[in-house]
Amino acid sequence: MTTASLPPHERARPLAKGSPKPAKDLCSDCGLCDSRWVAYVRNACAFLNQQFERLEEKAHGRSRDLNNEDELYFGVHQRMVSARLGPPIAGAQWTGIVSRIGVRALESGLVDAVLCVQQSPDDRFTPVPVLARTPEEVLAARVNKPTLSPNLEVLEQLPGSGIRRLLAIGVGCQIQALRAVQDTLPLEQLYVLGMPCVDNVSRAGLQTFLESASSSPATVVHYEFMQDFRIHFRHSDGRQETVPFFGLDTPHLKDVFAPSCLSCFDYVNAGADLVVGYMGATFGRQWLVVRNPLGQLLLDLVEPELELAPVTSSGDRRAAVQQGIGAYDKAVKLPGWLAEVVGWLVQRVGPKGLEYGRFSIDSHFTRNALWVRRNHPEKADQHIPAFAKKIISRYRLPSA
Template structure:
């Protein structure tokens, strides 16, 4: 294990110009070695770079620092008295959108990839941190520092597995990259923000994805085998706003399954422990977040958190079909019922799952209310999991905004 510092500031910032900063003396952890966050490690990649020197302060699972992160990134922490900010984080603008024309093979319409391409084409950045896939396995992530639009496009579509994105920070020194756009999920962004001041960069833009229920590659196999009729041919899937999982297969055919038809007992342990203890669903530290769950079916949902986020959106806004975000329905009874059903690991027969799915799709929450449904369901489940499995961590690890949300529901006894 390398020497570990408590601060990412450069030694020269502290008036000791000759002493090398901690990361200048550190080495990445050996591949396969135990990580400081142990079973909670999300494999964000920081430990695979010399910035492991700051892991105790930077790791999302060793040090919860939402308020400090939001304040440093956006100039203020989220306003918890504002219901939208309580749920969706610091926001200066929220919209729904679709890229026109869509990028073929992207997860949704390809807004994220298009921003990456435009950021390179316009010279806003020298490189884009994104995730390509292994030539041998569509779902094995390969993080890269993309220097060309083609390399960014090769990273389109989700790799729905834990991805060591920050390992490529190791390639920054000597690369000539001074301006970087980093695309990533919440745990990666938390660690990146914590070491940002010590990176050899003049400018960092962060384009975030919302993220929940991620899995290891082995866990993904269990999920696909339990949920799809043809697990070997799945090339793309998404939990959509119509309360169904949509699978696309290599021969082009689609398959859907209502959320309520999932084999909950078989899947209870499939999600990574990191993701069962994660409260950064909406990627609070990113400049701009591009997801889908606050938008109507088929559209994407964007949250601009600060002026750098608007700069990123400016790169593509003329190519977007932009709309307002809407909200309807009332999620609360459904969330409360779901807490009990999940805890008892209930599995509905397919006909009943289809019926419940049909009814919820008709009268259930939509738009931002669907987003709140998903956040409430995951935060309550994760709080129970964390309090049962890591009671010593729960109090410090659950951020105050999540505690407020969780306190609105009755949780089972531990």
């Protein structure tokens, strides 16, 4: 076989470290360009070629029904539940459902390896993607790393590894690229466990955020924007700290998030087989979305260990979203006492469950659409997917 007749990924080489990425300022550092699968980047990259309908059809057999409100917001699915893992995994960010699925997938022989993200021995928040072969390696990846992570760089390790069945854990931009190159991978079976994702940062951006939002940035172990409209920080000494959304220094933090995140419309990880997050569940529970039979197979691995409950929805998000659009655009910062009052009020009468999920989606889609229209007007029409356009049309946006 001549070199010219080889598949593109067998002729390509990863981009050299420090080389400009094809997506330029919109690059999410998903890692595809750090593997030989860079050969497909112009088609596969979510920020060069938005293709939700095709990827949903590929993964689930159909694209979402835009006339079905739940699918409009949450994507193709056959089941949604809320859950807690009992007993929880020690040291997990919440109860550890994602980690337990990874462990059970290996222990049961369903997969040979799990693509997950450990951390640098020098810095808790520096991600280190790995192909975990043991439960211990999966557990070493527990707890979210809220920074851009090159997960797909480990595709470079697949050829010759003996891995034929893989469970990939990742966020939307990574999974979109992975689905686009799936048929070229040396795998017999790919399972995809996705997490909802919004507003990641570079490591430097994370430091800016921590120093602005936390009373002790050096001791933060993890944090999350939660359904009670507060940011929850956990510190290395076990201390819990919460800060109301409305108390953030928006003028200082408005531009700290990565441009890829400000132009992303895959909050709910539409291409995954199973999604595990918190955004559609009530506070203290996780939200599980089974998108297809492979997703149910993953859930089957741990379902006997879960305390399951139906998803619920209450409140009305719309006025809060509309008010938030103007406040964010004007970079409004509330005094601390007022932020606490607003947070207390919204926590009690604001949207909960699936309605909180819709609130979060509406808030981010309207913000991101405005950002794309202002910063990349030439891309806006093609880049903003049909489901996002329908959601955005329900609100009044400032002029681009």
